[in-house]
Amino acid sequence: MAFAPRIREELTQICGSKWIKDDEVTLYTYRSDGLTLYTKLPMGIVYPANSEELVRVVKVLHREKLTFLARGAGTGLSGGAVPQEDTVIIEMDRLKEIHDIDYINRIITVGPGVVNLRISEKVRPNGYHFVPDPSSQKACTIGGNVAENSGGPHALKYGVTVNHVLGMEVVLPDGELIQVGGDFHNQPGPDLLGLINGSEGTFGIVTKVVCRLTPNPEKAVTLLGIFDSVRCACDAVSAVIRSGTIPAALELIDKTVIYAVEQTLKPGFPQDAEAVLIVELEDLTDGIGNDAAKVEELLMQNGAQKVERAKDDAERARIWRARKESFGAIGCISPSYYVQDGVIPRSKLPEVIEQIEAIGKKYNLTIANVFHAGDGNLHPLILYNYKDADEVERTHHAGEEILKVCLSCGGALSGEHGIGLEKLKLMTDLYSENDLENMNWVRGCFNPESLLNPSKAIPTPSRCGESKRPVHISDDVAASKMVTRKSGVAV
Amino acid sequence: MTTFTPASIEEAQTWLQQRLEQPKPFQIRGNQTHFQAKAIPSSVESEDVLSLSKLTATNFFDPDDMVVGVEAGMNISKLQEILAEKKMVLPVNPWFGNSTLGGLLACNDIGPNRLMMGGLRDCIIGIEYLNGRAERVHAGGKVVKNVTGYDLCRMMLGSLGGLGVITAANLKVIPQPVEPHGLYSRFRDTSWLLGVAALQEARLPIDWIQALAPATTGEPDWILGIGISGNPERQARLEKELQSLFQNQLKSITDGKTNRSLGYLPGTDRYTGWLEGLRKKWKLLPNYLHVMVLLNTRDALQPIRLEALQHSDLHQVIHPIGADLHFLLDVEDPNEQLDFLQELKNRFRRTDAKMVFGNAHPDLSLQDLGEFGRSTAYSFTQRLQRHLDPAGVFHAPFYQLPQAMNAS
Ligand SMILES: Cc1cc2nc3c(=O)[nH]c(=O)nc-3n(C[C@H](O)[C@H](O)[C@H](O)COP(=O)(O)OP(=O)(O)OC[C@H]3O[C@@H](n4cnc5c(N)ncnc54)[C@H](O)[C@@H]3O)c2cc1C
Ligand SMILES: Cc1cc2nc3c(=O)[nH]c(=O)nc-3n(C[C@H](O)[C@H](O)[C@H](O)COP(=O)(O)OP(=O)(O)OC[C@H]3O[C@@H](n4cnc5c(N)ncnc54)[C@H](O)[C@@H]3O)c2cc1C
Numbered sequence: 001m002a003f004a005p006r007i008r009e010e011l012t013q014i015c016g017s018k019w020i021k022d023d024e025v026t027l028y029t030y031r032s033d034g035l036t037l038y039t040k041l042p043m044g045i046v047y048p049a050n051s052e053e054l055v056r057v058v059k060v061l062h063r064e065k066l067t068f069l070a071r072g073a074g075t076g077l078s079g080g081a082v083p084q085e086d087t088v089i090i091e092m093d094r095l096k097e098i099h100d101i102d103y104i105n106r107i108i109t110v111g112p113g114v115v116n117l118r119i120s121e122k123v124r125p126n127g128y129h130f131v132p133d134p135s136s137q138k139a140c141t142i143g144g145n146v147a148e149n150s151g152g153p154h155a156l157k158y159g160v161t162v163n164h165v166l167g168m169e170v171v172l173p174d175g176e177l178i179q180v181g182g183d184f185h186n187q188p189g190p191d192l193l194g195l196i197n198g199s200e201g202t203f204g205i206v207t208k209v210v211c212r213l214t215p216n217p218e219k220a221v222t223l224l225g226i227f228d229s230v231r232c233a234c235d236a237v238s239a240v241i242r243s244g245t246i247p248a249a250l251e252l253i254d255k256t257v258i259y260a261v262e263q264t265l266k267p268g269f270p271q272d273a274e275a276v277l278i279v280e281l282e283d284l285t286d287g288i289g290n291d292a293a294k295v296e297e298l299l300m301q302n303g304a305q306k307v308e309r310a311k312d313d314a315e316r317a318r319i320w321r322a323r324k325e326s327f328g329a330i331g332c333i334s335p336s337y338y339v340q341d342g343v344i345p346r347s348k349l350p351e352v353i354e355q356i357e358a359i360g361k362k363y364n365l366t367i368a369n370v371f372h373a374g375d376g377n378l379h380p381l382i383l384y385n386y387k388d389a390d391e392v393e394r395t396h397h398a399g400e401e402i403l404k405v406c407l408s409c410g411g412a413l414s415g416e417h418g419i420g421l422e423k424l425k426l427m428t429d430l431y432s433e434n435d436l437e438n439m440n441w442v443r444g445c446f447n448p449e450s451l452l453n454p455s456k457a458i459p460t461p462s463r464c465g466e467s468k469r470p471v472h473i474s475d476d477v478a479a480s481k482m483v484t485r486k487s488g489v490a491v
Numbered sequence: 492m493t494t495f496t497p498a499s500i501e502e503a504q505t506w507l508q509q510r511l512e513q514p515k516p517f518q519i520r521g522n523q524t525h526f527q528a529k530a531i532p533s534s535v536e537s538e539d540v541l542s543l544s545k546l547t548a549t550n551f552f553d554p555d556d557m558v559v560g561v562e563a564g565m566n567i568s569k570l571q572e573i574l575a576e577k578k579m580v581l582p583v584n585p586w587f588g589n590s591t592l593g594g595l596l597a598c599n600d601i602g603p604n605r606l607m608m609g610g611l612r613d614c615i616i617g618i619e620y621l622n623g624r625a626e627r628v629h630a631g632g633k634v635v636k637n638v639t640g641y642d643l644c645r646m647m648l649g650s651l652g653g654l655g656v657i658t659a660a661n662l663k664v665i666p667q668p669v670e671p672h673g674l675y676s677r678f679r680d681t682s683w684l685l686g687v688a689a690l691q692e693a694r695l696p697i698d699w700i701q702a703l704a705p706a707t708t709g710e711p712d713w714i715l716g717i718g719i720s721g722n723p724e725r726q727a728r729l730e731k732e733l734q735s736l737f738q739n740q741l742k743s744i745t746d747g748k749t750n751r752s753l754g755y756l757p758g759t760d761r762y763t764g765w766l767e768g769l770r771k772k773w774k775l776l777p778n779y780l781h782v783m784v785l786l787n788t789r790d791a792l793q794p795i796r797l798e799a800l801q802h803s804d805l806h807q808v809i810h811p812i813g814a815d816l817h818f819l820l821d822v823e824d825p826n827e828q829l830d831f832l833q834e835l836k837n838r839f840r841r842t843d844a845k846m847v848f849g850n851a852h853p854d855l856s857l858q859d860l861g862e863f864g865r866s867t868a869y870s871f872t873q874r875l876q877r878h879l880d881p882a883g884v885f886h887a888p889f890y891q892l893p894q895a896m897n898a899s
Contacts, residue, residue: 105789187845232870431629
């Protein structure tokens, strides 16, 4: 598995020899994304420096009928950046220029390799930020955010990536470069921008993004509701939403996650609580105190033992760090976790959380919960040991059952992580064969030969329902031994 | 020309299936509140029509989850009425209360409060439509956040009747604003634009902003309205800041209450369309010209553009942040309309502005908008249309513009 000499030669002419890699160690590092249950070695990696190089690279790959995909930071949680057999990975890391910033139009134009948090850091001195704030924002890229239509805790009030992107430059799988959208809100004609957002890198490779900038709130009040039952915390979520006050964020953390973050980040959450609810309100300073008092009252009426208000920015930052780094903190209590991303009508939260607990018991697995409660977007973390084949198998079954519960109450398979490879099999439980064929038909206009990121996002036609099994653990162990031998780094 | 008005989605589907057996183009219609633009003059007369106006059922409304699903023929007034019963609102207030949801989605409409609350594109969560193979297909769902499958909801937004027949949609709605108020003031010229520029810089969280001219018949003057809402402290603060930006000239009205002396500001029709009221007030002739210019805020805030367009029969509705500018010329002569259009094109030549007809003399066609009438990625959009309508049954002028056109 490496480039054929002729192709390597041509790609080298475009990007330079330093930027074409297919040695075993590099291939190994690109074998999966954040969802490590699925792995495959790519044919090789190309690192174009700009859109022009990228267009030329794509034209070569298209002519040679090689499959290829764009990769941002590889933090995706649905296998979107995992290669198929002989897939070439186009790494976007060098396309990270910040182009124009225009504060009157409230936009910033960036390369797809720019890390999400970098945008907000850049415009913060002028009082702005980029709203989508996935918990992975210190690492994930704008290109990945657009491809997955990523969300984050503050999606509740302000929306997800699609609501904060006005324009894009896109390279189609045959190398044609198109501009969609622009620097203002509406274009006549179909919303191609919205269609390409969330297409999981299967419609085109994004090479430039015009992002909206949002004024920083004058004041943010962060409340921490402490509950002795997850069900009460879920009821409180519904009560807050029903009240008409839309918080900027409404996040739930259960006791397993509280324990994990207290072992690592020590935000000071009460360890005897069954759940904490983070409620953040953002607005002008004037009157926000009254709105916060109303929310506090609602939390208490719905069974909170106590509601704490963050005293200062340092305390707010501590709470948010614990929330955003909670997936990582799980590492201190389990060798691996499998995160689900089902989304449900928020009024169904209490019953669904109880069913998830029952599924954990049925499969003898611990399932931790930390999620975007205000949007009904669940993130059950199934804790497992990747060296235990039986546990891996049970983990898969539990994950599938959780998603089926979400579907049975009117929900969907993914709120923000995408379908990728991982949930393909369940797509027929939500959509009819017709619906999926129709999606495939639309894809055909962008990506007729399925060369770009094949077998992702929707099942391949007439193979709906087909299950992709993850790699065999033994293969992965053999590969990791090889890398250790060659690189001297234990993996 | 014949019009078929199905009483159910099944009927519409059967009709479309038959139509595909011997493909013949037809136009999809809602309540025809929008100018039925032609791409190429005289191409449209003989088209048959599929009207969705009888498909008006509510599929579900869950106020606790803040989501609603209705059929495409329901008009926006009716939808807002249903939502208002539970103190909810769809934060999109288009021009006409009688426009159908299908028509609004197909045009990707926006209204003045898009500024703070988004347009339809920020509210749509699910869609059902009949595609170019007469299949009844779905995308999205009932939940407010969803990346399961391709976002065909947004693909159908702005599809202008060319990609399929929208039969139903699911929308995310929000609680009605708390105590909405409007602040307004009159100006003799476009000096209000400076205040708006300062407001944009001050980053104040207002709900909507709209300027109208002429405010008084026969006078070249403007009225600027700004919407605010929220608890009393919040509103007091906003009012104070806005007064200082506009030299204490602003007066306050309760938004959502009809005020006879200020009929040109949103009244009881606050959430169901404003142009109907304005049209009556301005007594516009049936074939008046309405051109909507879409452009960025920076370009919209150039005072000279509006000032120089003063014209005795001209009415303007300006949403300066976002932005969309509406020019309504109360003249029915097609040549005069074309002259005015040329004036507009000259004025916006150096911008990336786009233009859309709201109304015009039937002799005018989309082609008259030149490059301004085409979206970015226009030729790809045409390709998509041909791909999804292989039989060529959806007659949609927007997709039929010639390839290379001159902006003049
Ligand atoms: C700890 C952790 C927390 C997370 N929290 C959140 C969260 O709160 N919310 C959330 O939504 N997600 C979250 N994620 C998931 C992930 O971070 C997002 O999906 C992110 O947007 C992926 O960005 P990336 O740059 O890592 O993309 P990658 O993983 O590299 O790629 C993801 C997909 O995007 C495609 N892609 C990448 N770049 C481009 C491009 N330029 N053009 C076209 N396609 C492209 C790839 O082909 C692939 O299909 C989390 C992940 C982790 C590991
Ligand atoms: C590009 C464009 C942008 C516009 N933007 C705005 C705006 O921002 N704000 C505003 O107030 N007004 C806007 N208008 C005017 C607006 O179109 C009408 O006020 C209203 O949306 C039309 O609704 P209707 O039911 O009367 O539809 P009609 O006037 O009957 O039809 C309008 C268009 O929508 C298509 N259509 C109608 N129903 C369906 C359906 N069920 N499925 C598929 N296609 C359908 C038709 O083919 C036609 O192209 C815009 C018009 C256009 C063309």
